[in-house]
Structures are given as C-alpha cells and as structure tokens.
Amino acid sequence: MIERLLIANRGEIAVRVARTAKRMGIHVIAVYSDTDAAAMHVAVADEAVRIGPDAAAESYLNIDAVIAAARETRADAIHPGYGFLSENADFADACVAAEIRLVGPSADAMRAMGDKAASKEVMSKADVPLVPGYHGADQDPAMLAKQAAEIGFPVLIKASAGGGGRGMRIVESADAFDEALAAAQREARGAFGNDRVLIEKYLTTPRHIEVQVFGDDHGNVVHLFERDCSLQRRYQKVVEEAPAPGMRDERRAEIGAAAVAAARAIDYSGAGTVEFIVDATTDGANGPFYFMEMNTRLQVEHPVTEFITGLDLVEWQLLVANGEALPLEQGDISLKGHAIEARLYAEDPDRDFLPAPGHVVAFEVPEMGASVRIDTGVATGDDIAVSYDPMIAKVIAHGADRDGAIAALDGLLAALVCAGPVTNQAFLRRAITHPDFVCGAVDTGFIDRHRDALIPLRDGVPDGALAAVVARLLAQRARQAGDQASARGEANSPWAASDSWRANLQNAETLLFRDGESEVSVCVVHDADRVSLTLSGGQSVDLETGCDGWSAFVLGNIYFAVAAGSQIRLERIVAVDEASDRAGASGGLNAPMPGKVVRVMVAADEQVSRGQTLMVLEAMKMEHAITAPGDGKVAAVFFAEGDQVAEGAELLQLEPVED
Numbered sequence: 001m002i003e004r005l006l007i008a009n010r011g012e013i014a015v016r017v018a019r020t021a022k023r024m025g026i027h028v029i030a031v032y033s034d035t036d037a038a039a040m041h042v043a044v045a046d047e048a049v050r051i052g053p054d055a056a057a058e059s060y061l062n063i064d065a066v067i068a069a070a071r072e073t074r075a076d077a078i079h080p081g082y083g084f085l086s087e088n089a090d091f092a093d094a095c096v097a098a099e100i101r102l103v104g105p106s107a108d109a110m111r112a113m114g115d116k117a118a119s120k121e122v123m124s125k126a127d128v129p130l131v132p133g134y135h136g137a138d139q140d141p142a143m144l145a146k147q148a149a150e151i152g153f154p155v156l157i158k159a160s161a162g163g164g165g166r167g168m169r170i171v172e173s174a175d176a177f178d179e180a181l182a183a184a185q186r187e188a189r190g191a192f193g194n195d196r197v198l199i200e201k202y203l204t205t206p207r208h209i210e211v212q213v214f215g216d217d218h219g220n221v222v223h224l225f226e227r228d229c230s231l232q233r234r235y236q237k238v239v240e241e242a243p244a245p246g247m248r249d250e251r252r253a254e255i256g257a258a259a260v261a262a263a264r265a266i267d268y269s270g271a272g273t274v275e276f277i278v279d280a281t282t283d284g285a286n287g288p289f290y291f292m293e294m295n296t297r298l299q300v301e302h303p304v305t306e307f308i309t310g311l312d313l314v315e316w317q318l319l320v321a322n323g324e325a326l327p328l329e330q331g332d333i334s335l336k337g338h339a340i341e342a343r344l345y346a347e348d349p350d351r352d353f354l355p356a357p358g359h360v361v362a363f364e365v366p367e368m369g370a371s372v373r374i375d376t377g378v379a380t381g382d383d384i385a386v387s388y389d390p391m392i393a394k395v396i397a398h399g400a401d402r403d404g405a406i407a408a409l410d411g412l413l414a415a416l417v418c419a420g421p422v423t424n425q426a427f428l429r430r431a432i433t434h435p436d437f438v439c440g441a442v443d444t445g446f447i448d449r450h451r452d453a454l455i456p457l458r459d460g461v462p463d464g465a466l467a468a469v470v471a472r473l474l475a476q477r478a479r480q481a482g483d484q485a486s487a488r489g490e491a492n493s494p495w496a497a498s499d500s501w502r503a504n505l506q507n508a509e510t511l512l513f514r515d516g517e518s519e520v521s522v523c524v525v526h527d528a529d530r531v532s533l534t535l536s537g538g539q540s541v542d543l544e545t546g547c548d549g550w551s552a553f554v555l556g557n558i559y560f561a562v563a564a565g566s567q568i569r570l571e572r573i574v575a576v577d578e579a580s581d582r583a584g585a586s587g588g589l590n591a592p593m594p595g596k597v598v599r600v601m602v603a604a605d606e607q608v609s610r611g612q613t614l615m616v617l618e619a620m621k622m623e624h625a626i627t628a629p630g631d632g633k634v635a636a637v638f639f640a641e642g643d644q645v646a647e648g649a650e651l652l653q654l655e656p657v658e659d
C-alpha cells in the first residue's frame with residue numbers, strides 16, 4: 001500500500017494529485033525549485049523538498065535530484081503528473097532501480113509509444129486503424145517520393161521522433177515533394193537529433209479526438225469515453241470537451257474498442273490516452289478515425305472525463321499502482337451529461353498567443369459547486385514564471401447537455417478575476433460562445449478560421465474601466481494620506497478623510513494614462529459631495545455609479561481594470577510636478593516589466609535626490625533606468641545585480657528624508 005507519495009511536479013497538477021492522495025490518507029511530499037519555494041503545491045503538501053534552481057533541467061527534470069528527494073523522505077511511490085518526467089522511460093528505470101513505485105506505466109510501454117513510426121507499427125499489427133501512409137525504415141528520397149504518389153496528394157511529412165508540429169510539412173503536389181522532404185528532415189535533425197520521417201495522407205478538416213484508457217496489472221483494460229480537443233493554437237490545446245460533439249453511440253463504442261485494443265497491444269497499465277485523428281469533412285465526429293499516438297500518462301484535460309464518468313482518475317492511478325484491479329468493468333462505466341474545459345493561459349492573443357509571464361495582482365475564484373471546477377496552482381501575489389508553462393488555471397464546467405456546459409463555463413469564465421498578466425480569458429469566452437462552437441462545428445482549423453471574431457480589435461478604453469481605475473487611484477491616495485497622518489499622530493486630521501485627500505482641495509485634476517501605444521487623459525472633478533470624471537470624448541461619468549461592473553487593481557503605477565473576463569492595463573503617467581510636490585519620495589519602486597537587474601547603484605541608508613538613477617533593468621534587450629521620484633533615503637534594496645525580476649516586483653523601498 002502506498003503510504004508516502006512524492007509528487008514530482010508543480011502547479012495545478014501537483015495540487016490536483018495531492019488532493020486525492022490526501023483524501024486517501026496518503027502522506028504527500030512535494031518537490032520544488034527555488035522560485036516555487038512558497039508555491040501552492042508546496043503549501044498543500046505534508047512535507048516538501050528543494051530539488052534545485054529554477055531551470056527545469058536542473059530541478060523538475062533532474063532524475064537524480066527527484067530520486068534523491070524520494071529516498072530522503074522515504075517515499076514509497078512517485079507520481080510524475082504530466083509533462084516533465086511523466087513519459088521518460090529512463091526515469092521509470094531509475095524508479096525501478098531505487099525500488100520506488102512509479103504511478104504510471106512500465107518503461108517498456110513508454111518506449112513502445114515514444115517513437116511515432118514504431119508505435120504505428122505496433123498498432124498496425126493490432127488492427128488499430130492508421131491513416132493511409134508509409135512509416136517504414138527505408139528513407140531513400142526517391143522511394144519516399146514514390147510512396148507519396150501512391151498515397152495521393154496532399155500528403156503530410158512528419159518527423160518520426162516529432163511532436164508539436166516540428167518537422168512537419170504539407171505537400172500539395174509531386175513537384176514540391178523533394179524540397180519539402182529536405183526541409184522536414186533538416187528541422188527534425190535540429191529539433192530531435194533524428195531525421196527519420198513518415199508520410200501520411202493529409203486530412204484537411206481533422207478533429208483531434210482522444211480516448212481515455214485504463215489498464216491494471218491483472219490484464220484488465222477499459223476506456224472512459226472520448227474527449228474532443230480540436231480547439232488548438234500553436235499545436236497546443238485550449239478547449240477540451242467530453243463527449244465529442246455529435247458523435248453517435250455506435251461510433252463511440254468503435255473508437256473506444258480501438259483504444260482498448262491499442263492499450264492491450266502493449267500490456268498497458270495505468271492511465272493512458274489514445275489519440276485519434278478524425279476526418280470531419282462529411283460527418284463530423286463520426287468520420288473515419290485513425291490512430292495518431294498514445295500518451296502514456298494522465299493528461300491535462302482529465303477533469304472533463306472525471307465529470308462525465310463521476311470517477312476520480314488519480315484515485316484509479318493510485319489503486320493500480322498499488323497492484324489492485326480496476327474498480328469497474330467496462331459495462332459498469334456510464335457517461336453522464338457533458339463537460340468542457342478551458343485553459344486559462346498567461347499569453348497574448350494579440351501577439352499570436354505568445355507567452356506573457358507576469359505578476360498575478362489578483363486571482364479571485366468564484367464559489368465552486370458540484371458542476372464547476374477550477375484547478376490551479378496559482379494564487380494572488382504569485383508570479384507566472386518564465387521558466388515554466390504559462391498555464392494559470394483550468395476552468396471546467398459540467399452540464400446536463402452541451403448547451404448547459406457552455407453556459408456554465410461561460411458564467412465561470414466571466415466571474416473569474418485574474419488581473420496582472422495578459423491572459424486569454426476574454427478569448428476563451430468568445431471561443432466557446434461562437435455560433436460555430438455552439439453548434440459543434442469544431443475542427444483543428446477553428447481558431448485560425450475565426451481569428452477576427454475571436455480576437456477583435458479593442459476600440460479605446462470603456463468609460464467604466466477608466467472610472468474603476470480612477471476610483472482605485474483616489475482610494476489609494478486617501479489611504480496613503482491617512483497612513484501619513486496617523487504616522488504623525490493626527491488620527492482625525494483632514495489627511496485621514498477620504499473625500500479630501502489633500503489639504504489644498506483641488507477642484508479639478510487631469511490624470512494621464514498610457515494604454516498600449518496611446519495615451520488617455522481624464523479630468524477628475526471634485527464637487528462638494530461627489531466626484532465625477534470628464535472623459536476625452538466630453539462625456540461626464542459619476543465615479544460611484546459609473547464603474548459599470550469594472551473593478552480595478554494596482555501594481556506600482558500600473559492599473560488593471562477587469563470586468564467579465566476582460567482586462568485593460570493602464571500605466572499611470574505621473575507628471576513631474578506631482579513627484580516634487582510631495583514632501584519627499586516614499587514607498588516602493590516596482591519593476592515596470594519583467595527583466596534582469598544589470599546595475600544596482602545605491603545601497604540601504606543612502607540619501608538620494610529626485611531623478612537620480614537607482615537601478616538599471618534590462619528587458620527585451622533594452623535598458624531601463626529606475627529613478628528616484630523625489631528626494632529621500634533608501635530604506636531597502638531587494639535585488640542584486642544579475643537577479644531576474646517579475647513585472648511589478650518591488651525593487652527598492654524609499655523613505656522620506658527627515659526634516
């Protein structure tokens with residue numbers, strides 16, 4: 001019986017695995033890199049071990065460090081989660097050598113499925129359908145060209161060792177073949193150190209449909225139905241659902257049986273996923289299906305399967321690792337309702353979904369219920385690190401039917417507050433409410449095809465967002481004024497009153513913000529009993545009633561307005577006269593962007609004058625000076641030269657000069 005489980009992972013999956021393990025009475029051991037020392041996955045564990053610095057190669061991918069941590073903590077099993085070491089056969093061997101159970105399949109099963117051409121050979125022998133193609137060892141270019149012609153154009157050349165679209169080339173006609181082959185081989189050699197390729201008939205409208213399978217060490221194999229993961233960008237999934245929209249029960253039974261045959265062909269034990277590609281040209285999810293690859297681990301999107309089956313897949317993994325038989329037979333497993341998962345990423349849809357790591361200023365999760373679930377390893381105040389995957393959370397909803405699931409997921413995405421990093425939150429809402437998604441017309445081209453509708457250009461800053469930002473700014477000033485007053489022992493002074501934040505009450509003040517490339521100005525008008533804004537369009541907005549559902553968060557001089565899953569980032573442009581207006585500079589100075597500290601020019605207790613350069617950051621190959629906003633004294637310096645800093649990180653603390 002597993003009593004002490006080490007989880008060799010981080011983030012939401014480590015938190016997820018810990019939840020079930022603890023419920024089963026298992027002692028949970030976390031591992032962490034330096035940057036993760038205070039992460040949620042460490043906090044939820046019973047015990048935690050540092051395994052190395054931030055670089056994954058030196059921590060979460062370091063087999064020796066993980067095994068040493070397991071030995072040191074007397075773990076009797078290791079759960080690898082997904083990614084990192086989860087499909088690493090050498091790691092599986094190392095676990096065997098250390099006499100620690102790995103919650104996962106054998107090293108042999110991992111090796112059998114690790115190479116695309118080899119895995120297709122195994123599946124072909126087991127009568128699992130394959131895309132018409134060639135996956136032999138003979139790589140003579142003339143022979144490959146002949147194979148392509150026999151298959152019929154268009155064909156797809158794929159790297160045998162590949163993944164993630166690298167080393168892949170579509171070839172439309174015979175005369176383009178030789179050049180495409182050379183390019184695919186070059187790319188494969190560079191990416192995988194192996195230039196072997198396979199050639200397949202190219203499907204122009206494919207769906208990615210995968211089947212969850214489970215095996216045990218007693219010869220039982222079952223499937224837990226399929227998931228449709230067709231919504232992808234950069235060959236990475238963003239929305240996954242179960243069951244596949246429009247798939248008929250008969251086809252469901254066929255694809256499930258094919259997946260079970262695939263797992264049996266390699267004596268599979270534990271949780272696995274058999275990926276198929278479905279030709280959705282004429283009959284949607286019911287088109288012909290072909291084996292693509294098998295993933296020998298638990299997958300990111302397992303929660304949708306848990307929702308429709310009512311099962312806990314991590315519990316099943318732990319039971320199988322204990323040597324027990326699967327808890328249910330195929331006939332006892334039934335499908336209920338529909339579930340959809342959306343992956344919330346720190347990435348910028350406007351920049352082709354480039355990762356956008358940053359500081360999480362606010363992460364507020366709505367109340368969970370029986371049909372909604374958010375899996376995350378992130379909390380307010382965390383940084384989405386550059387070193388790892390930028391996924392923030394998985395947002396999942398279950399409904400009696402697909403429409404119910406869409407409505408519940410959209411409501412959940414609208415209620416979730418995530419301020420700070422640029423995210424795909426608004427994009428996700430648009431994707432799952434797009435008419436084509438709602439009617440089940442999904443395929444792998446969905447996001448590209450609907451790019452304009454899913455990623456619209458924003459036209460200015462909504463009045464409500466601006467009102468929320470100004471309200472936040474005024475509240476902050478009032479609090480600071482109050483703090484200064486109470487520090488002077490003047491609890492009831494006018495400084496403490498929020499409606500008169502300055503002794504010399506100004507009737508009107510212009511605030512300036514940067515919104516991307518453009519500037520936004522707003523005039524704040526203080527009347528006797530109310531504050532209103534005059535916007536650049538001339539319209540007047542009452543500060544108290546005009547926020548229109550927006551709320552705002554602040555980090556240094558950057559304001560984040562959020563409403564219903566959308567976020568607007570405004571950078572305050574502080575006029576020089578306000579800085580000199582203050583008695584002195586005081587408070588924190590924050591990094592305006594993620595970067596590296598290249599120079600630290602002051603030390604604690606040093607007197608500084610307004611405009612003096614205190615620190616130099618390097619970001620995106622450019623240097624940015626951090627200067628003193630006024631005369632003061634350095635209270636603390638939080639970083640040294642060479643340190644990496646997250647956006648918004650407090651760099652130095654200044655205090656006013658004593659009179």
Ligand code: MV4
Nearest residue numbers: 131156164165200201202203206208232235444
């Ligand atoms: C294909 C295909 C069309 N025809 N194979 C992309 C990544 C790799 N895992 C398999 N991929 C594809 N293989 C044939 N014969 C189209 C894709 C493909 C794709 C597949 C699943 C999900 C998203 C995709 C996006 C573009 C292309």
